[in-house]
Amino acid sequence: MGNFIRLMKYVARYWYLFALGLGLIVIYRYLMVVPGLATRRVLNALTPPFDPDEVFRILPRAALTIIGASILSSVVNFVQMYLQSYVSQKTIYNLRNDLFNALIQKSFSFYDRSRVGDIVSRVTSDVDRVRRMTSFWINQMISIVAGFVIWIGVLLSINPWMTILCLLPAPFVFLITNRYRKLSRPIFAEQRRVFAEMNIFLQQNIVGTRVVRIFGQEKREKKRFTGINRRYFDLQLEMAKIRALYPGLNTLIMGVVTALIYWLGGRLIIVTHGTPMEFKWGDLMIFVQGMSSLMAPLRFLSFIVGSYTEAMAAAARIFEILDTEPEVKDKPDAVPLPPVKGEVVFENVTFGYDPDRPVLKNINLRVRPGETVAILGPTGSGKSTLLYLIPRFYDVTSGRILIDGYDIRDVKLKSLREQIGIALQDIYIFSATIRENIAYGKPDATMEEIVAAAKAAQIHDFIMSLPDGYDTVVGERGITLSGGQKQRITIARTLLKDPRILIFDDTTSFVDTETEYKIQKALEALLKGRTAFIVTQRLSAIKNADKIVVLKDGEIVECGTHEELLAKDGIYATIYRTQFAPREEILARRMGGGE
Amino acid sequence: MGWHGGPPPGRGPGWRHDRFTRREEEKLERKVSDIVLLRRLMTYLAPYKRRVIALTSLMIGAAIMSLVTPLMTKIVLDRFIPAGIEAGKTSVLNIWLLAMVALLLAQFGLSYGRQYLIAWVGNKTIYQLREEMVSQIQEMSIRYFAEGETGRIMSRVTNDAEQLSYFLGSGLVSVVSDTIAVVGALLLMFTLSLQLTLLSFAVIPVMFLVPFFMRRRIRKAWRQTRVKIAGMTSVLQETVSGMKVVQAFTRESRDMETFNAVNLETVRARLRATLMAGLFRIGVGLAQVVGTVALLWYSAIQIVNGTVTFGTFVAFQTLLMNFFRPLMTIANFYNDFQSAMAGAERVFELLDTEREVEEAPEGELVELGEVRGEIVYDHVTFGYDPRTPVLRDINLVIRPKEKVALVGPTGAGKTTMINLLCRFYDPQEGSITLDGYDLRKISLRSLRKQMGIVLQDPFLFQGTIKENIKYGRPEATDEEVIEAAKAVNAHEFIMKLPQGYETVVREGATNLSVGQRQLITFARALLVDPKILILDEATSSVDPYTELIIQKGLERLLKDRTAIIIAHRLSTVRNADKIVVIDNGRIVEMGRHEELLEKGGLYTRLYMRQFRDLEEPEELTARQRGAGEPAQRPSMGRRPRGAGPGALRGKMMELRRLIKEREAEGHDVREFKELSRSIFAALRRGDVNSASRKLDEAIERLRNLSNKPQT
Incomplete structure (x- = not known):
């Protein structure tokens, strides 16, 4: 109920339109009955033995009433529908904006936990479910109630026994529909699940076809598929049975009741024939019409009830996003970080995504302005995590990080991140032109700046070879770039931002040897005077760093320059030898080749 | 690999739109x-x-x-x-x-x-x-x-x-x-009633056909709405997927504006469609009311005249519905x-x-039992398109338990060699035999039973780790599974996982690192205990640390069987019994690591290229570059130094050393001194490729010089 009220608060901003819409529904419902009543008069006049004069006296007036009421009701309906749509659209517009605003402030940890598809579906499908409820549910309820009251009133004034007969199928229709919905829902859900399973099976067997064939598992896989396929077939049949049975039962019941109306009405006509209380043909026909008008919304009713539960579940998912506070946010008394020189200090920093399982343990590291720090270590040793702490994508569990002496938690996030350029490991290219992608962090950059950044990232020549140059659209809707090209655009994007502190998180893994070398050369000049953190798998890129940090299981195990670490003969030295020893061997061989 | 390819079962509006357009296209x-x-x-x-x-x-x-x-x-x-x-x-x-x-x-x-x-x-x-x-x-x-x-x-x-x-x-x-x-x-x-029927056909078209045609315009309006919703969804999808980048570049307020704009657009499109639908309803309502009234009026007259009965009038209305609904x-x-x-x-x-490939006819079909593992490529020529052969006249004998490495530039035909051996294709000329049997005569099932394969992209199926290891031998016991895992060094990390061997491999195997996945595929291959093992780039996507770990598992896996290894990282192939260098569909060099290095041919160049500070020989670079990527002119006018050009510096030093040596031996080295200066100049220009080539040439010549008798 809390969620319902909260949703209604969104609607309440447009309460006057909403209320007007509800009022119009009642009017519309009444106008809908008028043509039936006019027809009744004509048909009553036609009940034999009829008086032709009276028929022709009634006919024009009835015709005018019918036409007038229909026009009026169409217009009222139109206005009402539009209002309803307007209110619900405005409501979800606000809701979506609020959601997006909440999303954009969420911390990295939120995105680590959630799946993109899930988030997107909350903003699209769940919001749509809520829309259906706010626009459909309430209006439909009012409409059904108003329709019921008006029709019952009209019918009662004609004949109470016939009215009771008309209402007779109501509980059955409602119960049958409800049962239908309840039975079909789990089957439908199961169908979707099996269908998804079929998709996964296909994907795996297509992508992994060589493995399947070499391991000779075709028969087993086929059997597995037949299982899924069979299950899907059975579910479809089960669904078909339910689909054929329940709506069919409703049709049957309503058919039988219609027959009963003719039967009872016929009896009334016969019995009252010639009496002053005569039951006429028009009376009979309006009960036929009235019964179906009363029953039709009942078929919806069950689905409306269902949509309420569905919408409340959707609302809960939406509010969950709105309500979780971002973990990293500005302190109330945060100050803007003044332009920095670029000193970065880690003081006893411990961090874990899950506080019980620290990923980084007691990190102490002092980086002077302008130094280049290379970080290496095995997968999962905490390299990326270490870097992500600097722009405060996560907050440390204990200890602190200082930039130019400021604890980064005491400064405004925006001012902090604006001074840090980070090329992330997840390369992300937006569906836009290359120019926009490079200028992503600095939308007002000049073309010269963009080209300079692209040149430094060794992507300029490639861009120029494209038909539209920098205006070529890339990403989902444009041309597909290779991993290396994407990485180079990412680098250009980071360089263009021109920050004092630069972070490169394994950003050249897809770039070929030669290009990487060139990028490194370009970076050498650009890094001058900036503080830089570099994670890479390639030792040769590391050798020149002012400081090499070797991480293992979240701890700094070695730290020093290339020469210092070689002298230490630890992990770094081992790795260095495994990668470079063979080359030394070649050279040695070459040198000795003459003998 | 396209793990996330294909339409998702949960159908977003965007997907529906895409599917729609695709259908439209394909219909044509x-x-x-x-x-x-x-x-x-x-x-x-x-x-x-x-x-x-x-x-x-x-x-x-x-x-x-x-x-x-x-x-x-x-x-x-x-x-x-x-x-x-x-x-x-x-x-x-x-x-x-x-x-x-x-x-x-x-x-x-x-x-x-x-x-x-x-x-x-x-x-x-x-x-x-x-x-x-x-x-x-x-x-x-x-x-x-x-x-x-x-x-x-x-x-x-x-x-x-x-x-x-x-x-x-x-x-x-x-x-x-x-x-x-x-x-x-x-x-x-x-x-x-003939009259009522005729009247109906005069009036009814208005009642049914007007909406039938109007509906098209409404559909268009709704389609517009769907397009807008799809647009909004894709903006959303993109921003959420790239949220880390958004935040890293502090683009929040700008992206909020973008979203606000598309959000508003969907609202507008939807309201427009509602408006259209509303007008449509009014139109339909009017058409219907005119029809109903005309029918009522005319029927009333006919009833008064006695030409139509009341029952006919009522039945007629139902019949009209029964006529038009199926017609639609x-x-x-x-x-x-x-x-x-x-x-x-x-x-x-x-x-x-x-x-x-087709199986051989019944009589000629051979069911292999235990094989020794001797493979012979005999004058094999093959092309996926027969007109453009990918392999030309390949002759290769692989003895039982021999470890053979296939090496060569991308597109040389290494994977094709393996595709033929697994009999995914048959050669157009020549034949391949296993233990003397032509592959074409061996039943596919018994042939592949002999083989294990480990691919570059460690492919795991949905299921637990245990199920994955057992993939090729579902009847294996738990002990055998653990034994296989231990043998390839996978046991330790598996036990560290929350559910051990019962850990479910998530979609896309995101809960395992590439190295871990690769170790699982090793265990999977080992459990089958194949006589022939194929490693197709099995270690290329792994970082040097993980490679160190994998290396041991690999050694165990290779033991006691014929192995064919394709590798980019040549450090993996150094210990092979035979290295086969393929270029452009032909075997160009063959021998042990040391022998090939002696030769100083393609293998040596490929080997040198492993080390990032070495430049690629020009011929290779040209082939490796995509067509879209023009030759890159180095933009740095600085002399390469430090880690990058370390090897070049090494070569320069060697060149100088050789020049001095030969000079001391009494050779005329003026030409080389001149060459050394021009190489240096090339390096300053940043033209590392030609510098590297000239260096190699010069060093080679200087070495040869020493072998010649002095004059």
């Missing part, structure tokens, strides 16, 4: 005629002939029933009630009621049976088609499995088949019954038919793809 590309497709589809219905006949009769029955109900109404109004009034008793109505209820029950039965059979026939056919498609996928030539094709193949099995199911189940048969219903209603209307379905049939045929064409296209 139809190649096979409808008749041919329809005939072939009919063969799928043939096994269920009796059910199809039953279904057709049920539908015809239902169509006829739909005519009887209005007649019954007419009878009660025109016959029974007046008769009752005349006789002054009500009991006559009881008979009618009983008949009516019986009729309704029959109708219920018919409709139930019809719907059930529709679902049965449609889904059974699709069940069958899907079974065939999956068998085909398992046996079709692997050339169809290019990257990016996954989604397309999948959608044939899922979406296209689904669409056919509706068509085969209801679409096709209902056309027959709908036609009967329409003709029947028309005949009945004429019999009941028939009108839409062509569209449904077209898209079903397009789907059928794609389904059959899949079923008709070329299969991989």
